[in-house]
Amino acid sequence: MNALLExxxxxxxxxxxxxxxxxxxxxxxCVVLRYSGQSFRRLPLTIREIYFSGVxxxxxxxxxxxxxxxxxxxxxYDILQRFGSIDALGIMVALSLLRELGPVVAGLLFxxxxxxxxxxxxxxxxxxxxxQAMDMMAVNPIARVVAPRFWGGVISMPxxxxxxxxxxxxxxxxxxxxxxxxxxxxxxxxxxxxxxxRYDVLNGIIKSFxxxxxxxLIAVFEGYDCQPTAEGVSRAITRTVVSSALVILAxxxxxxxxxxxxx
Amino acid sequence: MIVPSMCAGHxxxxxxxxxxxxxxxxxxxxxxPSNEPISSESISNxxxxxxxxxxxxxxxxxxLRGVDFAVHRGQLVAIMGGSGSGKTTLLRLIGGQxxxxxxxxxxxxxxxxxxSTSALYALRRRMGMLFQFGALFxxxxxxxxxxxxxxxxxDLPFELIRDLVLMKLHAVGLRGAAALMPSELSxxxxxxxxxxxxVALDPLLVLYDEPFAGLDPISLGVTGQLIRQxxxxxxxxxxxxxxxxxxxLELVDYVYFVSDGVIxxxxxxxEIRASDDPFVHQFVHAEAHGPVPFHYPAPPLASLxxxxxx
Amino acid sequence: xxxxxxxxxxxxxxxxxxxxxVFLAVKVGNxxxxxxxxxxxxxxxxxxGGLKVRAPVxxxxxxxxxxxxxxxDKTKFRAVVRLDLDGRYTFPVDTSASILTSGLLGxxxxxxxxGAEETELKTGDQLQITQSAVVLEKLIGQFLFNKAAEAPASxx
Numbered sequence: 001m002n003a004l005l006e007x008x009x010x011x012x013x014x015x016x017x018x019x020x021x022x023x024x025x026x027x028x029x030c031v032v033l034r035y036s037g038q039s040f041r042r043l044p045l046t047i048r049e050i051y052f053s054g055v056x057x058x059x060x061x062x063x064x065x066x067x068x069x070x071x072x073x074x075x076x077y078d079i080l081q082r083f084g085s086i087d088a089l090g091i092m093v094a095l096s097l098l099r100e101l102g103p104v105v106a107g108l109l110f111x112x113x114x115x116x117x118x119x120x121x122x123x124x125x126x127x128x129x130x131x132q133a134m135d136m137m138a139v140n141p142i143a144r145v146v147a148p149r150f151w152g153g154v155i156s157m158p159x160x161x162x163x164x165x166x167x168x169x170x171x172x173x174x175x176x177x178x179x180x181x182x183x184x185x186x187x188x189x190x191x192x193x194x195x196x197x198r199y200d201v202l203n204g205i206i207k208s209f210x211x212x213x214x215x216x217l218i219a220v221f222e223g224y225d226c227q228p229t230a231e232g233v234s235r236a237i238t239r240t241v242v243s244s245a246l247v248i249l250a251x252x253x254x255x256x257x258x259x260x261x262x263x
Numbered sequence: 264m265i266v267p268s269m270c271a272g273h274x275x276x277x278x279x280x281x282x283x284x285x286x287x288x289x290x291x292x293x294x295x296p297s298n299e300p301i302s303s304e305s306i307s308n309x310x311x312x313x314x315x316x317x318x319x320x321x322x323x324x325x326x327l328r329g330v331d332f333a334v335h336r337g338q339l340v341a342i343m344g345g346s347g348s349g350k351t352t353l354l355r356l357i358g359g360q361x362x363x364x365x366x367x368x369x370x371x372x373x374x375x376x377x378x379s380t381s382a383l384y385a386l387r388r389r390m391g392m393l394f395q396f397g398a399l400f401x402x403x404x405x406x407x408x409x410x411x412x413x414x415x416x417x418d419l420p421f422e423l424i425r426d427l428v429l430m431k432l433h434a435v436g437l438r439g440a441a442a443l444m445p446s447e448l449s450x451x452x453x454x455x456x457x458x459x460x461x462v463a464l465d466p467l468l469v470l471y472d473e474p475f476a477g478l479d480p481i482s483l484g485v486t487g488q489l490i491r492q493x494x495x496x497x498x499x500x501x502x503x504x505x506x507x508x509x510x511x512l513e514l515v516d517y518v519y520f521v522s523d524g525v526i527x528x529x530x531x532x533x534e535i536r537a538s539d540d541p542f543v544h545q546f547v548h549a550e551a552h553g554p555v556p557f558h559y560p561a562p563p564l565a566s567l568x569x570x571x572x573x
Numbered sequence: 574x575x576x577x578x579x580x581x582x583x584x585x586x587x588x589x590x591x592x593x594x595v596f597l598a599v600k601v602g603n604x605x606x607x608x609x610x611x612x613x614x615x616x617x618x619x620x621x622g623g624l625k626v627r628a629p630v631x632x633x634x635x636x637x638x639x640x641x642x643x644x645x646d647k648t649k650f651r652a653v654v655r656l657d658l659d660g661r662y663t664f665p666v667d668t669s670a671s672i673l674t675s676g677l678l679g680x681x682x683x684x685x686x687x688g689a690e691e692t693e694l695k696t697g698d699q700l701q702i703t704q705s706a707v708v709l710e711k712l713i714g715q716f717l718f719n720k721a722a723e724a725p726a727s728x729x
Contacts, residue, residue, distance in 0.1 A: 050586065051586075054586050085679075166596050192600070195603065197602035200602060201598055201601065
């Protein structure tokens with residue numbers, strides 16, 4: 001009986017804590033938006049962050065995209081040839097990348113490469129009192145440090161997802177057409193006939209944009225909110241990666257059910 | 264008591280600045296404090312910092328229980344006390360990072376409790392603060408660190424900023440280190456760079472949080488001398504929170520001893536050295552026993568033994 | 574890292590990213606949904622089988638539009654399919670629509686067979702002649718039924 005009460009109490013505490021945290025992150029989001037003006041008026045600040053979250057993630061995104069596309073090429077060929085429709089390989093590779101794998105996998109990679117780096121950087125700045133020092137110098141740390149990192153991530157993410165998808169399609173083409181020998185014309189023309197710009201490409205871009213917002217917000221929030229100790233920073237980084245992954249997958253489900261309901 | 268209220272009615276003359284877009288707050292911007300406000304203040308003879316019956320608590324835990332003090336221009340004041348006695352809290356209250364639960368904190372004639380965020384930021388441009396371990400921006404070079412407040416708050420041309428920064432760095436003896444990154448500096452050098460950054464805007468008030476923590480004796484002496492020199496050169500008011508009795512007593516003009524949230528002793532270094540107040544005596548001579556107990560409050564050992572026996 | 578190299582890298586990144594977007598838009602996707610004017614006609618079917626929204630509408634094998642929406646007529650108990658046809662192609666009013674399957678197990682689409690009338694279809698028109706989807710189960714059922722009907726005859 002006591003154990004049950006204890007369990008219920010714990011569930012209650014967790015719920016309250018979760019709701020409180022959600023409210024806190026929402027408020028933080030509003031503050032970041034409020035102080036975002038500077039990130040655009042002083043573009044070099046944001047450009048610097050695009051470099052750190054976008055350019056430095058480029059390699060992992062391109063290589064992973066290529067490999068994912070190649071795997072899709074192999075698996076797709078194996079499945080489609082059973083139905084005698086290997087001409088549809090292009091469709092399969094392109095649709096799975098554009099709609100799902102591109103935004104989701106790129107988002108996950110982005111969270112672990114760039115998101116964790118942003119959390120670590122902000123957390124370290126907090127631990128070493130740099131944020132406080134900035135505040136004492138009458139410079140708002142949200143405007144100067146947090147907002148540019150947030151927008152750098154938001155801008156980078158759709159571009160990275162597009163690169164991932166493009167590389168993946170290229171990888172699928174390499175395996176399907178160059179290595180296995182699917183007809184080149186059929187590969188591209190079937191793909192073009194069945195992939196709709198607005199429904200497939202644009203929806204994928206919207207997804208990646210939403211994921212970019214979510215991951216960047218989580219990353220800057222966890223960094224800003226962490227306990228100012230070495231242990232606190234490392235825990236914040238773990239939380240960034242874990243909650244980013246969960247949020248990406250959950251949001252992906254929600255977005256998919258809205259976007260592709262009619263299909 | 265009439266003087267502060269008069270001052271509150273007359274906000275500090277702010278220079279109508281060269282429009283400075285870089286800051287986030289929409290406050291009327293001010294240039295690095297020029298001589299005008301300085302002279303007007305020295306005439307009014309108003310203390311730069313005044314605390315009146317200030318109380319502060321983190322939730323239930325009372326940290327400060329009615330603190331009064333005042334710091335005037337040109338003064339270098341040390342706040343001493345044991346760890347956890349509320350010294351750092353006091354510094355944060357003066358910097359406006361915390362707000363007093365009761366009482367009034369006045370800086371440059373403005374009541375911190377009544378200021379809006381933008382007004383507080385405007386005031387902070389006239390403050391400098393040296394953090395415990397310097398808090399240099401690790402992603403910027405020494406030069407950029409010192410240039411940071413100038414670039415954020417002024418629209419000065421590139422050459423002027425360069426000259427100002429090199430001047431400040433020269434003052435702390437590190438002009439040659441301008442191109443280094445903070446990770447390449449020793450602890451003492453980092454502290455001096457942070458000092459140069461804290462005074463980059465020629466502040467009216469400089470706050471030092473444990474400026475001597477973790478320094479070797481030579482760096483410690485150098486830093487101490489610099490703090491004194493900079494204070495005299497700027498004509499600023501300086502408040503220093505420190506444990507280091509020996510060095511501080513040689514440097515400062517006035518000392519406040521804080522214990523358990525109240526000021527227990529105050530005086531010039533000579534008075535402090537000569538003091539026979541038991542607390543001051545214990546602190547200055549680093550004795551293990553005295554008014555500051557060795558034991559954390561606990562039930563007497565005998566009662567524990569009785570419990571075990573029972 | 575100096576400002577100019579940083580700017581250069583970010584410039585390269587953004588350019589390559591946009592190139593990827595353009596590649597996806599031009600080389601991978603088609604713009605049927607967004608390009609040019611469309612006109613909408615409807616057709617009622619007894620059974621649409623597995624037809625889905627956004628399935629292609631083909632005439633002579635060429636995609637000329639998409640299925641816009643699928644509804645149900647409460648009074649006549651028939652499926653009403655709205656067809657968004659490309660404005661570049663016009664059809665006579667007596668065009669017939671049928672639901673076809675590409676390959677044996679492929680996706681279903683709407684096939685248009687042009688009639689001979691002079692007047693052309695315009696938005697709001699309804700196709701009069703329709704042919705429902707071939708439902709495989711029915712087909713097999715019919716086949717078995719016929720077989721069963723044949724059997725006693727041959728036994729005679």
